[in-house]
Amino acid sequence: MITARSHGLPLHLDLAVSRFLRIRRTGRTPTSADFDCTFPALVARILSDLTPEERHLLRSVALLDAFDLDLATRTAGLAQQAPARRLVDRPLVNENPYALWPYHLHRAIRSAVRDDDHSDDRWTPADWNQAATRALAALGDQWTHATALGPSRMLLVACLRQGLRLAREHRLSDLGWLTAAAHAYTDDSVWEPLSLPTDTSTDPAPDTPADALAELLTAIARRQHEHRQRTADRLTAVLDSGLLPAELAEMGCTTGPRRTRTSARTRPPAQACSRLSTRAAGTLPGPAGALPTSPASPATSPPPWPPSPPWAGKAATAASSATSAGPRERPARPSQPSKPAAPKPNSTAPPANAP
DSSP states (O other): OHHHHHTTOHHHHHHHHHHHHHHHHTTOOOOGGGGOSOHHHHHHHHHHHSOHHHHHHHHHHTTOSSBOHHHHHHHHTOSOSHHHHHHHTSTTEEEOTTSSSOEEEOHHHHHHHHTOOSOTTOOOHHHHHHHHHHHHHHHHHHHHHHHHHOOOHHHHHHHHHHHHHHHHHTTOOOOTTHHHHHHHHHHTTOOOOOSOOOOTTTSOOOOSHHHHHHHHHHHHHTTTTSOHHHHHHHHHHHHHHTOSOHHHHHHHHHHHHHHHOOOGGGSSOHHHHHHHHHHHHOOOOOOTTOOOOSOOOTTTSOOOSSOOOTTHHHHHHHHHHHHHHOOOOOOOOOOOOOOOOOOOOOSSSOOTTOO
16 A cells, blocks of 8 residues: 555655654554555645644644744644654654754655644634744844854855745735845855746736845846846836835836946836935935936945056056146255366477477
């Protein structure tokens, strides 16, 4: 029965063997009826063998791509790590001791746990949303505490990937620590992919702040691999949605012209940036096609293009010094002692020492 129902899936065989051993440890002889079920039903039967705390913990970590004991405990909202320790010792949890978070569930198990309709204590959509909120907060706490000890680029990218996915899948409106993490991601100018690049021609426009933030960071990170007009179009769609807070929308306005050196028609959206300036400062937007007229600062204004040659700075400094000091007088040369003039030769007079 196990062979027929597994269809050659090794994960099904592993779970069936672990269930067989668990039944036999209880003193009952396993029968073929215990394994006459599909893979989701087998996962549901394994869930029924767990304690209520372990079932709650398994459903919580099914939201995460990977986790450790602390992250699993905080996602489940528990006070002790003992249930998490018992859960990771079970064969349905995989372990990679060299990973940032050493434990993870197989994707098939995660889908079966989240789509479980057989258990009596299955979660409601509100329960899943609360668990996602706890998981997002736990990820933010881990990144914040690690950053206080020293910046870790690997942890930043891993937390951003999991946090953005959780916020997008469960439509969480509060970005929280994701805003500070987005600034840290762009400040390092190292562009690891956070998610699969989206196609704006087929995908719908972002409708949550998390969708807008993920599209903003993806457009910034992909601008070296895509046409400049496509990057400008993606930034236009994000800023026109109005879903981002002002500080993140400003990132979309300033990053494009400063780092891509594009022409006026391929710069980030002038109208969207003008509306952003209007919202922030209460001024009227400029005409269409013009960039915002707010005072430029060295951090937000684009550098001049083409760049000046290396010797231009020295020449300008020398010219400024000369102008401020006024006309310079040439120093007088020191006088030399005069020598007696030699007499002019006279062809008619004899020399003085002639005999």
